[in-house]
Structure formats: structure tokens, C-alpha cells
Amino acid sequence: MQAADYYVELENDKVRCDLCPHQCLIHPGHVGICFVRQNQNGRLVPLTYGRVSSVHLDPIEKKPLHFFHPGTTILSVGSVGCNLACQFCQNWEIAKPKDLIKKESAPADPPSFVLDATRALSVDDLLSTADKYIGLGNIGVAFTYNEPFIWFEYLLEATRALKERGLKNILVTNGYVSEEPLRALLPYIDAMNIDIKAFDKSFYQKLGGELEPVLRCAEIANAECHVEITNLLIPEMNTDEEKITMLVDWIADTLGPKTPLHFSRYFPARRFNMPPTPMADLDLARKVAERRLKSVVIGNV
Numbered sequence: 001m002q003a004a005d006y007y008v009e010l011e012n013d014k015v016r017c018d019l020c021p022h023q024c025l026i027h028p029g030h031v032g033i034c035f036v037r038q039n040q041n042g043r044l045v046p047l048t049y050g051r052v053s054s055v056h057l058d059p060i061e062k063k064p065l066h067f068f069h070p071g072t073t074i075l076s077v078g079s080v081g082c083n084l085a086c087q088f089c090q091n092w093e094i095a096k097p098k099d100l101i102k103k104e105s106a107p108a109d110p111p112s113f114v115l116d117a118t119r120a121l122s123v124d125d126l127l128s129t130a131d132k133y134i135g136l137g138n139i140g141v142a143f144t145y146n147e148p149f150i151w152f153e154y155l156l157e158a159t160r161a162l163k164e165r166g167l168k169n170i171l172v173t174n175g176y177v178s179e180e181p182l183r184a185l186l187p188y189i190d191a192m193n194i195d196i197k198a199f200d201k202s203f204y205q206k207l208g209g210e211l212e213p214v215l216r217c218a219e220i221a222n223a224e225c226h227v228e229i230t231n232l233l234i235p236e237m238n239t240d241e242e243k244i245t246m247l248v249d250w251i252a253d254t255l256g257p258k259t260p261l262h263f264s265r266y267f268p269a270r271r272f273n274m275p276p277t278p279m280a281d282l283d284l285a286r287k288v289a290e291r292r293l294k295s296v297v298i299g300n301v
């Protein structure tokens with residue numbers, strides 16, 4: 001398997017992955033926080049290169065992107081793994097592949113992992129699948145369902161090839177990526193939906209991350225491609241007016257008042273069994289956002 005991009009070799013066969021702000025220090029045989037990048041004898045390997053868990057042709061509005069080629073469809077593909085740990089994750093079956101990874105039965109040193117819920121999809125096969133659906137309104141490929149940036153090597157190769165073919169590339173992401181790989185990928189990306197989970201540092205700490213790199217990702221991406229923002233509203237966690245106002249003000253002041261903002265309704269998932277977000281919370285969020293932003297969408301209702 002090919003080596004990963006963006007890592008450094010350290011003493012005693014350890015490596016440090018620099019793909020995202022976690023900068024995981026990974027011992028031989030172990031994987032990083034995302035579970036999909038493994039140190040094999042002092043070499044970092046992307047376990048999910050060319051492995052997909054889901055492939056669907058979706059309306060582009062489902063990404064959600066409401067202001068980028070509306071009315072078209074987009075071939076949507078995802079793999080497994082995520083570099084954040086949201087208890088309320090709406091896609092947890094594929095986001096946290098710990099349960100989807102099994103050790104190969106034959107002992108190996110270092111241990112070798114097989115992703116149990118994925119299948120191979122080469123870049124050529126992805127291109128021909130995208131082509132096949134052009135007649136059904138497909139404009140390209142959305143990398144979605146799990147966190148696409150941790151799929152970096154496949155993403156780079158696939159988006160380059162799709163761009164050469166004249167197709168569009170879309171990322172649906174949590175924005176938790178280091179600046180260098182983000183800038184390397186952006187020339188091939190046409191649109192992004194970036195999930196800002198809350199304008200709250202302590203909220204991000206509970207997910208094992210930080211707010212700052214996500215805001216920086218949104219700002220850099222916004223200068224290079226079409227960007228829409230999503231905020232999943234979770235009752236009693238991020239629905240208070242002050243936090244929503246801070247998020248809206250940051251979007252209006254930094255990305256611009258024309259930036260679309262999607263408030264998405266939470267439903268019970270994973271280890272979170274709180275009832276779905278009340279419609280009153282979504283309505284309040286919309287009212288707050290419409291004071292500063294021109295395009296506010298309520299979704300997943």
C-alpha cells in the first residue's frame with residue numbers, strides 16, 4: 001500500500017501525522033485518532049485508500065448545498081473514519097470504524113487491519129461511475145458521509161482526475177484539517193459544506209478538537225471555492241441565542257453576509273438519546289441568522 005502524505009518519521013519507528021491538527025504520535029502497529037492511518041514499520045499508511053463504504057446519487061441539496069448548481073444531482077461517496085468524536089454523530093456507523101475494523105486472522109507484525117464494511121473503488125471506477133450518471137443530472141462527485149480529509153491521498157488523486165474530466169468536486173467536511181493539505185487540495189475543489197458544530201471552544205473540546213482550525217479552514221476555503229456552512233442544532237447543547245449570534249456574526253463578518261447557513265435538526269443517534277431538536281429552537285436560530293445573513297435554510301426536519 002502507498003505511504004501517506006503529510007507525516008514525519010521519528011525515532012524508534014514512531015511517526016507523527018500532520019494531516020490534521022491532532023498531529024497524532026503513532027507507534028508501530030497503531031493507528032491515529034481517526035482509526036484509518038496506521039504506522040506500519042515506521043511508515044504511515046492510509047488504510048482507506050480506494051475503499052468506499054457508501055455510493056449514492058443524491059440531489060445536490062441533500063449535501064446540503066442549496067446555492068451551487070441547484071436542481072442537479074451529485075454522485076456521493078464516503079469511506080469510513082473521522083477525526084472528531086461527536087457523541088451525537090448522525091453517521092456514526094461509518095464515522096467511527098473501530099467496530100468495522102477487524103484484525104486479519106493470520107497474525108502479522110505489525111498487526112494488519114482489514115476494513116470490514118468497505119469495498120474497493122479505484123479512481124478510474126469512480127470516474128466511470130460519475131460519467132454514467134451525467135444523463136441523470138450528475139455534475140461530479142461529493143466526498144461525504146464520513147470525514148473526507150482523512151481520505152486525503154485518494155481524495156487528491158480522484159479530485160485531480162475529476163477536474164481534468166470537467167466534473168465538479170464537492171467536500172462535506174468538519175473542516176478539521178491542517179492548512180498545508182487543505183491548500184494542496186483546494187485547486188481541485190469547487191464547493192464545500194463545512195460543519196461548524198458550535199461557536200464554542202469548550203464544545204469542541206468535548207469532541208476532542210478545537211474550534212480555531214475549523215474557522216481557519218472555512219476562511220481559507222471561502223477565498224477559493226463556493227462555501228456553505230452547516231450547524232447541527234442539538235437541544236441544550238448549542239441552541240442558546242448568544243452562541244448562535246456569535247456564529248452568525250462570525251460568518252457575516254469573515255465569510256460575508258451572502259454565505260448560506262444551514263441549521264440542521266438533530267435526531268437521536270449513537271449514545272445520544274435526547275429527543276429531536278424542537279422546531280421552536282430551529283425557528284429562533286433562523287430569526288437570529290436572518291438579521292445578518294441573506295440565505296438561511298432549515299434542514300433535516
Ligand code: SF4
Binds near residue numbers: 018024034083
Ligand atoms: S488524520 Fe488521523 S492520524 Fe492524522 S493527525 Fe488526524 S486523527 Fe491523527
